[in-house]
Amino acid sequence: MGGDLDAGWVATIRRRLLAWFATEKRDLPWRADRDPYRILVSEMMLVQTTVAAVVPFFERFVGVFPDFEALAGAEEERVVKAWEGLGYYRRARQLHAAAKAVVAEHGGRMPEDPAAVLALPGVGRYMAGAILSQAFDRPEPILEANSQRVLARLLAWTEDLATTSSKKRLWDAAARLVPPEQAGDFNQAMMELGALICSPRSPRCLFCPVAAECEARRLGIQDQIPRTRPKPAPTAVLEACVVAVREGRVLMVRRSGPGLWAGFWEFPTIHREGGDPAARSFGDPVDLADGVERLTGVRVEVAGQVQSITYGVTRYRVRLDAYAATVGGGRGRRKPLPGKGLSEAAWVDPASFGELTLAAAGRRLVAAIIDEPEAWGLARP
Numbered sequence: 001m002g003g004d005l006d007a008g009w010v011a012t013i014r015r016r017l018l019a020w021f022a023t024e025k026r027d028l029p030w031r032a033d034r035d036p037y038r039i040l041v042s043e044m045m046l047v048q049t050t051v052a053a054v055v056p057f058f059e060r061f062v063g064v065f066p067d068f069e070a071l072a073g074a075e076e077e078r079v080v081k082a083w084e085g086l087g088y089y090r091r092a093r094q095l096h097a098a099a100k101a102v103v104a105e106h107g108g109r110m111p112e113d114p115a116a117v118l119a120l121p122g123v124g125r126y127m128a129g130a131i132l133s134q135a136f137d138r139p140e141p142i143l144e145a146n147s148q149r150v151l152a153r154l155l156a157w158t159e160d161l162a163t164t165s166s167k168k169r170l171w172d173a174a175a176r177l178v179p180p181e182q183a184g185d186f187n188q189a190m191m192e193l194g195a196l197i198c199s200p201r202s203p204r205c206l207f208c209p210v211a212a213e214c215e216a217r218r219l220g221i222q223d224q225i226p227r228t229r230p231k232p233a234p235t236a237v238l239e240a241c242v243v244a245v246r247e248g249r250v251l252m253v254r255r256s257g258p259g260l261w262a263g264f265w266e267f268p269t270i271h272r273e274g275g276d277p278a279a280r281s282f283g284d285p286v287d288l289a290d291g292v293e294r295l296t297g298v299r300v301e302v303a304g305q306v307q308s309i310t311y312g313v314t315r316y317r318v319r320l321d322a323y324a325a326t327v328g329g330g331r332g333r334r335k336p337l338p339g340k341g342l343s344e345a346a347w348v349d350p351a352s353f354g355e356l357t358l359a360a361a362g363r364r365l366v367a368a369i370i371d372e373p374e375a376w377g378l379a380r381p
Contacts, residue, residue, distance in 0.1 A: 003155050003215065004173040013210055014179045014186060020209035021189035029059055036110035036135035037068050043127050044095045047088060051195065057086045068108050071099035077263050081357045094122025112136050134184035141174035142187045146194025152226040153198060156215035161226045234317040237274035240288050241267040242325040243369060244300045245377040249347035251298055265356040267322065267365060268292040275316055288323065296345040299328040306375050307368050311361045320361050324376045350378060
């Protein structure tokens, strides 16, 4: 026997990783205690996001919503606003729904039963294992990007990690490795090792506490593992929006739900080419002024292009061309526009931009407007 089927190998991995983690772990705010609420918030935030990026958002979020009751009782708009800037807003809504479920079904306390934890909105097998092991020291395995890379190298697993057989193999290994005690520390040690030492490229094997037990290093193939299929190139999308000014105020629209940016404010935007990740198209080509009038009921006179912003969302790479505009007549509508995803249009004082929930592209455009208001037809404050 060898690897995770060898009791001696398993015991060595456990002992060395726990000793390494005790001295080398990072001081992270959700590690200050075993509060399952803070662990859940951190795990929701860490999905496809780095620890360094999450820390300030985590501290801001738990400062506003310190526990399940506070989060469950909040309006969704406040929750999304507190999450603003982190991306993956579906996670914010799932976290909100999970808090409501914990309060309604479990008296405001995270359940310790694995099935009950898995039943919470947005919680999958990995997140359930992270919560149960870290908060309650239950020996539940985890498998996420960092830990699966560590396991693949330890076992010299050369198959594509996206396959069903790979996932089963590595989940089985994770289940054998997690110890009956200090399970939370061990699981965090696996992730920490992947983040700090066993990196995707050029792993720092000389500093690894389990290098002597690593089969990939023994074979000299650590740089070839893990093997994954290449991601398809993002779909190119072209959008256009207007910054329309009337008496010192700017025309904005708020998107209805459900959807990617439900409840978010944005500058009136239409699609010109490519896919339609936010469903703003009309089904037929329109020029920018006509599109804005269909969305808002306001006729604008489009001036020149002032800004171009490129951003990524899901599987799209979007270029947003922003134009200055003045008002030609009409009034902003305040009733839903069927099929267009807009719930209202309003004239907004630029001083109030910070009160609105905006996607990343909108925040970048707001920064450009505040930095150079004259270019958009606004007076400098």
